Every structure is written in structure tokens, then in C-alpha cells.
């Protein structure tokens with residue numbers, strides 16, 4: 001199959017996300033580390049991915065598992081050393097895997113030297129690196145709230161000022177209006193580029209250009225000006241993959257982030273689809289069943305709007321989201337079938353797919369008995385906040401079981417030995433009990449496993465350009481069970497057809513395609529019948545003009 005060489009490499013790439021604390025521990029302290037990642041690079045090569053995005057490993061007090069950085073140019077001792085990082089980059093390169101670092105540029109830790117200085121006096125040269133407002137103790141500048149609970153303002157009595165934090169109290173927001181802050185950040189990015197990093201994921205990048213006095217957090221007026229400046233000063237000097245995390249993106253905004261002229265990022269990582277199973281206008285904890293037809297409409301709209309004008313990331317899971325097989329599949333009877341179905345539906349679309357560690361095994365959510373077993377600051381704060389507000393404990397736990405970020409953060413399940421082969425010590429967060437059935441070693445031996453299905457999907461993307469460039473068209477938009485679409489390029493047309501439910505579904509689409517080739521299918525046997533079995537999914541391909 002002919003490859004279009006004018007296409008940037010990352011349009012044919014598949015990215016794997018590692019949450020380093022939970023991936024592989026190499027020294028028995030119960031915490032995953034860089035040496036552990038190096039040990040597992042051959043596993044990743046076998047899977048066939050092109051790049052690995054690793055959640056932050058910089059020096060950090062770990063108030064938010066590394067999303068609170070106290071030194072951008074060093075590795076936290078918990079994860080290893082800078083020399084280990086260099087070795088990881090080198091070892092990954094040998095296997096043609098690029099390392100994508102997670103850049104947290106909206107805020108630092110309150111233990112960052114900049115903030116320690118900033119807090120010393122109003123005329124300290126670092127004071128203006130952060131966002132301050134005068135005030136009186138107990139009288140907040142306004143009623144803005146922080147993401148992890150409580151007000152977005154924290155009082156510093158010595159200065160008689162508040163600092164602004166969109167996340168935890170220990171995550172003060174940086175002041176991007178200050179050109180010195182921007183210069184420091186660009187120099188730091190260039191320093192990592194020199195070390196051989198292959199790309200960056202930009203944490204909550206839509207929130208950097210805040211204007212708290214007007215209540216503006218994301219999509220501030222100067223956002224794209226800052227991003228273009230950053231890109232010009234840094235990323236564009238190399239052949240990098242850059243991905244901007246943007247909860248507040250619309251397709252219009254995404255076209256700016258991922259403009260094919262390369263002025264900002266390679267692609268956008270947006271969450272519209274992932275908020276559909278929460279009550280509108282409420283929080284993610286306020287559950288509602290997934291409105292399936294809206295999901296189709298939402299994904300289809302992004303496919304259509306970004307066609308040739310932008311580029312999307314494709315993902316179900318990350319370190320902030322519950323496990324997709326538990327969320328929108330069936331982690332019981334049809335775990336294997338539904339995990340594969342979800343993979344096929346996602347990987348058939350246009351964009352760069354992201355696989356979150358363990359997703360390729362069909363890892364599931366956890367239900368820890370007590371809040372004491374949870375580690376995530378967001379989950380723990382939510383629990384106490386809702387108890388205080390008078391919610392029933394059982395209801396709170398129900399939300400946590402469905403949506404806690406710790407669902408994604410339990411250790412990677414490598415094999416059926418103690419602690420799933422993740423550590424020889426005591427893991428920092430408990431292992432999911434089902435590791436004896438669900439683990440990488442077993443799935444690599446089993447030709448019918450979720451792992452093998454993912455591996456094949458990754459391969460298909462490399463073999464058939466229609467995955468990267470085919471135009472998307474949604475079929476059967478009103479069907480309550482079937483998710484079906486075509487992708488069409490100059491030569492080929494591909495059909496992705498899936499039953500999104502645990503009940504048989506009427507669908508004659510694959511039948512009409514009876515002369516087409518089957519690229520992948522999650523059941524044995526024919527696909528030509530007019531009924532699709534529970535969670536059945538197939539991808540068919542034919543020459544155009546048929």
C-alpha cells in the first residue's frame with residue numbers, strides 16, 4: 001500500500017500512555033519508576049506503538065501525583081535520576097519509540113523555588129510569576145472555585161494577598177502575562193528537546209491565559225497568542241509530536257490548536273464525548289446512563305469538522321478517566337468482546353489513537369471497600385465534601401466506583417504472581433483483584449485476547465492509509481444499538497460496524513459488503529448475517545466504486 005509521504009509521521013502513529021507510578025516498579029519500593037519502564041520497552045515494541053506519553057516524573061511533592069512540579073529540570077528521586085531518563089530515551093529510540101513528556105505549564109508546586117521566592121515579598125523578582133490579588137483574610141477576591149474543591153484563592157498572611165490556584169492549594173497558577181515566565185518555560189522546553197525528547201503533552205493548556213477578575217479560566221483572550229509564541233520559540237525547531245489537553249475545546253477552537261500549518265500543536269486532546277454520561281451542567285460524579293445516540297453524534301461531529309482542517313486525538317481512557325470496558329462496555333460476561341468492540345470503534349476513526357496502560361488488556365475499574373484505600377486527591381476531597389453536604393455515603397461510593405481517577409491508576413497487571421508482577425514490595429495503591437485472570441502474560445499467549453486485538457488494530461493502521469486519511473461518514477445515526485461508519489479515500493472504502501450493546505442487534509450493513517475483505521472481527525465465523533451478536537464488531541474493506 002502506498003504511503004503519502006507528505007503526511008507528518010504522527011498521523012500514522014499510535015501513542016501509548018504510561019502512568020509511571022503504576023506501570024512497573026524496579027526496586028521494590030512499591031512505586032513504578034524509570035528503570036521499570038525500560039524493562040518493559042520490549043513489551044511496548046511488541047504491541048507496535050510509536051510513542052509513549054509518560055505522565056510527569058519531574059521533581060514533585062506528589063500532592064497531585066506529579067502534576068505539581070517543584071523542578072522542571074530534574075527527575076523525582078522516586079522515579080530515578082536524569083541519567084535514567086537519558087537511558088530511557090536512548091533505549092526507546094533503539095526500539096523506534098519516541099518519548100513524550102508531560103508538560104504542566106499552568107501551575108507549579110507551591111514548593112517550586114519560584115513560588116518560595118514569590119511568597120517572600122511583593123517586590124521579590126519572582127512575585128509576579130504567579131497570580132496575586134490584594135484582599136482581606138476571609139474575603140475572597142471573587143467566588144471562583146478550585147477543581148479539587150474549595151475556593152480558587154489562598155491567603156498568604158505575610159503578604160496580605162491571595163494567590164490564585166485552579167487546582168489544589170499546592171498548585172499555584174503561573175502568570176503567563178509575565179514575559180519572564182514564558183521565557184523560563186521556553187528555555188526549559190528547549191533543554192528537554194536537547195536531551196532527545198520526541199514530543200510533549202501539554203497539561204490543561206487551555207487554562208494558562210486566565211483572567212480571574214473576569215472569571216475567565218479557559219480559552220482566555222491571549223491563549224492562542226501565547227501558544228503560537230511558544231511553538232515558534234520551541235517545538236517548531238524540532239520534529240516533535242505535541243498534543244494539547246483542552247477540556248474546553250470546541251471544534252472551532254480545536255482547528256486553531258491543531259492547524260495543519262503547525263502554528264500551535266500537532267493535535268488536540270478534547271473530552272466532549274467523555275462528559276456525556278454525567279448530568280448536564282453538573283459534575284462528573286452526577287451520573288446518568290450513556291446517551292448512545294448523542295455519543296455517535298458527538299464523535300461524528302468532531303470527525304467531520306476537523307477533516308483536513310485539524311487533527312484529533314482518539315481516546316477512551318487516560319489517567320483521569322475510568323476504564324472504558326467497565327464504563328461503556330461490559331466488564332463481566334462480555335469483557336473480551338466489548339473491550340475489542342470499543343477498540344475497533346475508536347481506532348477506525350480519523351486521528352491519532354492513544355492507548356492507556358492496561359486498556360490493551362481490557363483492565364477494569366476497581367471497587368475498593370473503604371475511602372482509605374483511595375489515593376487520588378480529587379476522589380478523597382470529593383468524598384469529604386459530599387459527606388459534609390449531607391450526601392449518603394453509599395451514593396458517594398457509587399460515584400467513586402464509576403468515576404474515580406484511581407480506577408485508572410491501579411498497578412499494571414503483568415502476570416499472575418504476587419501484586420501482578422508490578423512490584424516485589426507493597427504497591428502504593430492496591431492491585432485490582434482480577435489480575436490472576438486479566439494480565440499481560442496470559443493475554444500475550446492467547447491468540448483470542450484483547451491484547452492481540454489491539455496489536456492487530458495498530459498494525460492495520462500502518463498497512464492501510466485509509467485509517468489516517470479516509471473521510472468519515474456516520475451510518476444509521478438514529479439506531480439505538482449499532483455504531484457504524486465508513487471511511488473513504490481515493491482508492492478504498494472501509495466499514496466499521498459494531499453492536500454497542502449486550503443484546504443481539506438487527507443490522508444488514510455487513511451483509512451488503514459481502515464481497516469485502518475482513519480486516520478485523522471480534523467473533524469467529526461469518527459477518528454476513530443480518531443480526532449482530534452482543535458487542536460484535538467488524539472492520540471491512542473494499543476497493544472503491546463497488
Ligand code: TEU
Pocket residue numbers: 064067068104147167203204247284319320378405
Ligand atoms: O487534568 C485536567 C483536568 O481538568 C482534570 O483535573 C479533570 O478535571 C479531572 O481529572 C476530571 O476528573 C490535568 C491532568 O490530566 C490531571 O491529572 C491533573 O490533576 C490536572 O491536570 C492538574 O494538573
Ligand code: CA
Pocket residue numbers: 025026027028029030031032033078
Ligand atoms: Ca520504584
